[in-house]
Amino acid sequence: MRRILSILLENEPGALSRIVGLFSQRGYNIETLNVAPTDDISLSRLTMTTDGDDKEIEQITKQLNKLVDVVKVVDLTEGAHIERDLMLIKVRALGPDRAEINRCVEIFRGQVVDVGPSVYTIMLSGTAAKLDSFIEALGDTTVLEVVRSGVAGISRGERVLSL
Amino acid sequence: MEMLSGGQMVARALEDEGVEFIFGYPGGSVLHIYDALFNESKIPHILVRHEQAATHAADGYTRATGKTGVVLVTSGPGATNAITGIATAYMDSIPMVVLSGQVQSHLIGEDAFQETDMVGISRPIVKHSFLVKKAEDLPRTIKKAFHIAATGRPGPVVIDIPKDITKPEEKFEYHYPESVKLRSYNPSQRGHAGQIKKAVKLLLSAKRPVIYSGGGVILGNASELLTELAQTLKYPVTNTLMGLGAYPGSDPQFLGMLGMHGFYEANMAMHESDVILAVGARFDDRVTNSLDRFCPGAKIIHIDIDPTSISKTVPADIPIVGPVASVLTDMLNQVRAQREQDAALPDADALATWWQRIEGWRESHGLWTAPRYQQGDGIMPQQVIESLYRATAGDAFVTSDVGQHQMFAAQYYRFNKPRRWINSGGLGTMGFGFPSAMGAKLAFPDADVACVTGEGSIQMNIQEMSTCTQYEIPVKIINLNNGYLGMVKQWQDMQYEGRYAESTYADSLPNFVKLAEAYGHVGMKIEKLADLDAAMDEAFAMKDRLVFMDILVDPSEHVYPMHIAPNGSMADMWLSKTERT
Ligand SMILES: Cc1cc2nc3c(=O)[nH]c(=O)nc-3n(C[C@H](O)[C@H](O)[C@H](O)COP(=O)(O)OP(=O)(O)OC[C@H]3O[C@@H](n4cnc5c(N)ncnc54)[C@H](O)[C@@H]3O)c2cc1C
Ligand SMILES: Cc1ncc(C[n+]2csc(CCOP(=O)(O)OP(=O)(O)O)c2C)c(N)n1
Ligand SMILES: [Mg+2]
Numbered sequence: 165m166r167r168i169l170s171i172l173l174e175n176e177p178g179a180l181s182r183i184v185g186l187f188s189q190r191g192y193n194i195e196t197l198n199v200a201p202t203d204d205i206s207l208s209r210l211t212m213t214t215d216g217d218d219k220e221i222e223q224i225t226k227q228l229n230k231l232v233d234v235v236k237v238v239d240l241t242e243g244a245h246i247e248r249d250l251m252l253i254k255v256r257a258l259g260p261d262r263a264e265i266n267r268c269v270e271i272f273r274g275q276v277v278d279v280g281p282s283v284y285t286i287m288l289s290g291t292a293a294k295l296d297s298f299i300e301a302l303g304d305t306t307v308l309e310v311v312r313s314g315v316a317g318i319s320r321g322e323r324v325l326s327l
Numbered sequence: 328m329e330m331l332s333g334g335q336m337v338a339r340a341l342e343d344e345g346v347e348f349i350f351g352y353p354g355g356s357v358l359h360i361y362d363a364l365f366n367e368s369k370i371p372h373i374l375v376r377h378e379q380a381a382t383h384a385a386d387g388y389t390r391a392t393g394k395t396g397v398v399l400v401t402s403g404p405g406a407t408n409a410i411t412g413i414a415t416a417y418m419d420s421i422p423m424v425v426l427s428g429q430v431q432s433h434l435i436g437e438d439a440f441q442e443t444d445m446v447g448i449s450r451p452i453v454k455h456s457f458l459v460k461k462a463e464d465l466p467r468t469i470k471k472a473f474h475i476a477a478t479g480r481p482g483p484v485v486i487d488i489p490k491d492i493t494k495p496e497e498k499f500e501y502h503y504p505e506s507v508k509l510r511s512y513n514p515s516q517r518g519h520a521g522q523i524k525k526a527v528k529l530l531l532s533a534k535r536p537v538i539y540s541g542g543g544v545i546l547g548n549a550s551e552l553l554t555e556l557a558q559t560l561k562y563p564v565t566n567t568l569m570g571l572g573a574y575p576g577s578d579p580q581f582l583g584m585l586g587m588h589g590f591y592e593a594n595m596a597m598h599e600s601d602v603i604l605a606v607g608a609r610f611d612d613r614v615t616n617s618l619d620r621f622c623p624g625a626k627i628i629h630i631d632i633d634p635t636s637i638s639k640t641v642p643a644d645i646p647i648v649g650p651v652a653s654v655l656t657d658m659l660n661q662v663r664a665q666r667e668q669d670a671a672l673p674d675a676d677a678l679a680t681w682w683q684r685i686e687g688w689r690e691s692h693g694l695w696t697a698p699r700y701q702q703g704d705g706i707m708p709q710q711v712i713e714s715l716y717r718a719t720a721g722d723a724f725v726t727s728d729v730g731q732h733q734m735f736a737a738q739y740y741r742f743n744k745p746r747r748w749i750n751s752g753g754l755g756t757m758g759f760g761f762p763s764a765m766g767a768k769l770a771f772p773d774a775d776v777a778c779v780t781g782e783g784s785i786q787m788n789i790q791e792m793s794t795c796t797q798y799e800i801p802v803k804i805i806n807l808n809n810g811y812l813g814m815v816k817q818w819q820d821m822q823y824e825g826r827y828a829e830s831t832y833a834d835s836l837p838n839f840v841k842l843a844e845a846y847g848h849v850g851m852k853i854e855k856l857a858d859l860d861a862a863m864d865e866a867f868a869m870k871d872r873l874v875f876m877d878i879l880v881d882p883s884e885h886v887y888p889m890h891i892a893p894n895g896s897m898a899d900m901w902l903s904k905t906e907r908t
Contacts, residue, residue: 174511177458178446189451219638226635232455232475235511327510 354401382412387763418753454482479514543607728784758787
């Protein structure tokens with residue numbers, strides 16, 4: 165089952181490599197990985213999507229917690245949560261295609277953030293599934309480049325992941 | 328406040344930490360540190376002959392004393408040579424602090440001379456690591472390293488120190504912190520009271536209980552508590568290879584080691600049990616045999632300080648995360664409390680029947696109730712261990728390498744105290760035995776220290792005979808010379824129809840007696856059983872000499888019992904070359 169793990173990590177050199185190393189060393193897979201400092205610059209927040217049965221996820225969570233640099237780990241998928249993935253996508257946009265692409269962007273509530281004579285760069289955020297459907301909806305349009313942030317997640321309501 | 332250079336701060340911090348020995352080897356990037364040690368440190372430094380030996384010697388010192396060992400090596404090859412020893416310590420949860428030199432900060436990443444990414448290369452085999460960026464950070468980082476290495480589930484910590492931050496010209500205010508707190512590191516201090524209550528209830532309701540204890544009991548200094556619990560309940564106890572000595576080997580409640588080469592009675596008791604109390608043991612594959620056939624009727628209580636050890640391979644029915652010492656103390660109190668409510672617990676009749684079955688197993692196939700090996704040509708390896716046990720009155724520090732000799736030592740030397748049996752279980756590192764014996768002997772100069780080894784293993788760190796000459800470290804090397812990589816040969820006999828692919832060395836073995844003498848030590852060659860006991864006594868009578876006993880043993884002997892794999896349970900064993908369960 166797909167899981168979203170949220171990790172609070174000391175913002176120390178080498179800390180991220182320990183997490184990534186743990187996954188390769190123990191044969192767990194990482195589907196997406198998103199990391200950046202938080203409002204407290206001594207801490208990084210990491211969101212990771214992975215796949216595994218309950219037993220595997222339990223081991224992954226325990227192993228992550230065991231890393232000295234890891235402050236906290238939660239499995240967001242255990243409760244109500246919000247997930248967002250940000251995509252920048254560059255497509256070939258010529259003649260009548262331009263209007264068609266614009267319509268599609270509007271439907272998905274995206275934004276054209278850069279316009280060239282023959283290309284559009286579109287920004288879109290949402291769940292990973294929504295971004296996938298957008299690419300599908302583009303149909304015959306030539307996709308030149310895709311860059312995605314990977315999932316960032318947070319729990320709904322009062323639950324907070326902090327120190 | 329005192330002003331010290333980075334190099335001086337390293338030297339001083341080690342003193343302030345109470346370090347008793349530094350095991351190391353110099354080189355370019357640690358020369359400032361060595362100079363500072365030379366000028367002002369009172370800590371004895373042991374110059375080994377290979378950095379691997381420095382890590383094993385520090386490790387042996389630690390296993391014998393419980394105190395964190397310290398290693399100092401240079402960058403590049405010095406650091407990489409230390410890797411095997413760090414991995415060995417990691418697998419057996421041994422606290423160690425490894426200081427490695429690094430090239431100057433501005434050269435890092437440029438493939439500079441003797442540069443290697445030590446933090447990267449050691450990452451999967453350390454508990455934690457640091458690359459120190461500023462001299463001012465050295466004292467606190469060193470304090471953190473010792474704290475992390477020795478608390479919770481212990482393990483090795485690497486501190487990588489670029490040369491420029493140790494230079495003598497720049498001085499900084501020195502203050503060594505009394506303690507450190509890390510917000511992201513809080514190992515468990517106590518087990519959950521509710522879980523402990525449930526566990527004791529289950530334990531007292533058992534009809535066929537067994538206590539399966541491991542290295543965690545030794546690491547957590549809880550042998551006495553374990554013994555008290557077992558003797559209060561009169562339950563049988565078996566130890567893992569790493570746990571030997573955690574429960575007194577000569578006590579009748581002790582069933583011997585369990586696992587792949589474990590005692591018949593220990594493996595049978597596990598397989599037939601209804602409740603297993605696992606204490607500081609991690610259900611290693613060398614213990615469990617096939618997981619899907621593991622102890623089918625047993626409910627499992629598992630005490631471990633590391634949550635990742637629990638339900639990793641075998642699911643626990645009642646997990647208890649906490650240090651063995653505090654959990655066992657709480658359990659003993661619970662046992663008293665619950666027995667006050669019901670004095671009839673545990674069921675005495677059931678326990679008596681259980682013990683009858685165990686005694687039956689012990690009588691029929693136990694290694695200590697009758698000789699289970701056939702007298703072959705010359706000396707049997709088991710007889711050497713029996714002779715060693717006799718000569719040292721069962722009270723020596725025994726280290727070992729890896730192979731058949733290791734298993735014979737584990738089976739036939741009855742360890743009555745913790746920290747007397749020192750071997751590499753998790754990584755299984757040939758070359759561990761001799762340097763680790765040096766570390767133990769340095770810690771306990773008046774004790775008998777024997778390294779039980781094989782002619783294969785001893786050659787992996789034989790150069791340390793020179794270190795023993797320099798520092799006068801009179802260990803006894805008991806070389807069970809069977810002329811083969813015996814454990815490999817045993818598998819080739821059993822699985823490859825006796826095709827000995829690279830498990831023998833033709834006639835290339837050195838003359839070990841002359842080799843020992845060349846280093847200034849005493850060498851002895853023993854070929855006849857009749858000479859064995861006298862030679863053993865003679866060797867141990869030479870208190871201040873390193874004696875290399877090259878003992879020719881029967882090359883065809885196998886280690887039994889041996890689990891039948893794949894798809895076997897703990898009860899499926901070969902008992903001899905022809906007999907199986
Ligand atoms: C040739 C060869 C053959 C072998 N055959 C066997 C065999 O027949 N039988 C056998 O048993 N082994 C055998 N081994 C060893 C085996 O590979 C493992 O090393 C061993 O079984 C592990 O022992 P353990 O379970 O006691 O765990 P250890 O590796 O000693 O781990 C200790 C456990 O205790 C925990 N712990 C540490 N400190 C504390 C504390 N304070 N409080 C609570 N918990 C703590 C740790 O988290 C860990 O889970 C063999 C090895 C070799 C090389
Ligand atoms: C460094 C290392 N290399 C290889 C092995 C694999 N191995 C395990 S036991 C063994 C044979 C050991 O031979 P010896 O030291 O003579 O002991 P014996 O089994 O003959 O008693 C080997 C090669 C190992 N454990 N460690
Ligand atoms: Mg051999």
